[in-house]
Amino acid sequence: MPRVPAMLDLVRALGWLDPQRYLDSPRATTAQLTRYHTPDYIAALQRAEEEQSVPAEVRERHHIGAHGNPVYREVFRRPATSAGGAILAARLTRSGGIVHVPGAGTHHAFPDRAAGFCYLNDPVIGLLEWLDLGLDNILYVDIDAHHGDGVEYAFREDPRVFTLSVHEAGRWPFTGRLEDRAGGHARNIPVPQGFNDTEMEHVLHSVILPILRHLRPQAVMLQCGADGVEEDPLARLSLSNNAHCAVVRALMAEAPRLIVTGGGGYNPWTVARCWAAVWGTLDGRAMPARLPPAAEAVLRALDWSRAAGRNPPEHWFTTLVDAPRPGPLRPEVVEACQAVLQGLPPAVRPARAG
Numbered sequence: 001m002p003r004v005p006a007m008l009d010l011v012r013a014l015g016w017l018d019p020q021r022y023l024d025s026p027r028a029t030t031a032q033l034t035r036y037h038t039p040d041y042i043a044a045l046q047r048a049e050e051e052q053s054v055p056a057e058v059r060e061r062h063h064i065g066a067h068g069n070p071v072y073r074e075v076f077r078r079p080a081t082s083a084g085g086a087i088l089a090a091r092l093t094r095s096g097g098i099v100h101v102p103g104a105g106t107h108h109a110f111p112d113r114a115a116g117f118c119y120l121n122d123p124v125i126g127l128l129e130w131l132d133l134g135l136d137n138i139l140y141v142d143i144d145a146h147h148g149d150g151v152e153y154a155f156r157e158d159p160r161v162f163t164l165s166v167h168e169a170g171r172w173p174f175t176g177r178l179e180d181r182a183g184g185h186a187r188n189i190p191v192p193q194g195f196n197d198t199e200m201e202h203v204l205h206s207v208i209l210p211i212l213r214h215l216r217p218q219a220v221m222l223q224c225g226a227d228g229v230e231e232d233p234l235a236r237l238s239l240s241n242n243a244h245c246a247v248v249r250a251l252m253a254e255a256p257r258l259i260v261t262g263g264g265g266y267n268p269w270t271v272a273r274c275w276a277a278v279w280g281t282l283d284g285r286a287m288p289a290r291l292p293p294a295a296e297a298v299l300r301a302l303d304w305s306r307a308a309g310r311n312p313p314e315h316w317f318t319t320l321v322d323a324p325r326p327g328p329l330r331p332e333v334v335e336a337c338q339a340v341l342q343g344l345p346p347a348v349r350p351a352r353a354g
Helices: 003-013 039-051 056-062 077-092 122-132 149-154 197-215 241-254 268-282 293-300 331-340
Strands: 097-101 138-142 161-168 186-191 219-223 257-261
Touching: 003 268, 003 293, 039 056, 077 097, 077 122, 077 257, 097 268, 122 138, 122 149, 122 219, 122 257, 138 197, 149 161, 161 197, 186 197, 186 331, 197 241, 197 331, 219 241, 241 257, 241 268, 268 293
Parallel strands: 097 257, 138 161, 138 219, 161 186, 219 257
Antiparallel strands: none
């Protein structure tokens, strides 16, 4: 599913793509990728792309071609380009600023194996680039419907990166329990099915922003997966894309450096609309009540093999921003928010980056 091309086509049709501020992501080098991933794993990915098949021992060891990680034509090049975008974003924000990398956000990959259709962990690679540039107090926020397990694992023993994941409880990869804290510098908020805009607003103002203000990070990375939107087929959350834009708007107002990535999302219309709305939010654009004809044409040209794709509602073609989806603020959400604020690491005044 061409999620990022569809989103970029939509942004271009809206007149929001400024060629002076748009850069294509470079492909990360082997040396850059082995900053986190093992050389054997990178070599196995490269061979899988060249040969379009993998032997049984590679499937067993590295999970390439197995466990929901199929071999496809650009199984190395495409993830390596996303990783290159994350590295470039870190470099561009060395002295401050905001960069949107919608093609990044593959937060499940581990050093020597693929997971969850994530082959390279580009959030980890981008965060490591920030660390290499001298930052030592970073906040990673993940609002994908699935737990950001690979990123939490990568920094489980590194107090320089604090990870905060908001995700559906009981959803694959079945990690990120409320009590899981990775040695103290991680927090997880597993939320119930039907998690709505009202509840995300509560999480934002009672947890995400208080943790940011407590830790005073030098930089924030937001993994902005779109699979928490109600129409996504792989989760059972009930957010509108207003929730994603609200988190983005709040973080960009307070983060000295901000990288926003993509992530999950499996309905082509809701993903393209959500990430285009995020792009517009980051760029201070007014959201159109109805899309102009060129943007509408982009969305009408998409297709989807699922049942919803055979009879999509008209607003998937004509609007960018969803109708809000408020709902009850349930006790389990309030209690989870209260719990994760307990025992936070002490606030440390960050050192000035060189």
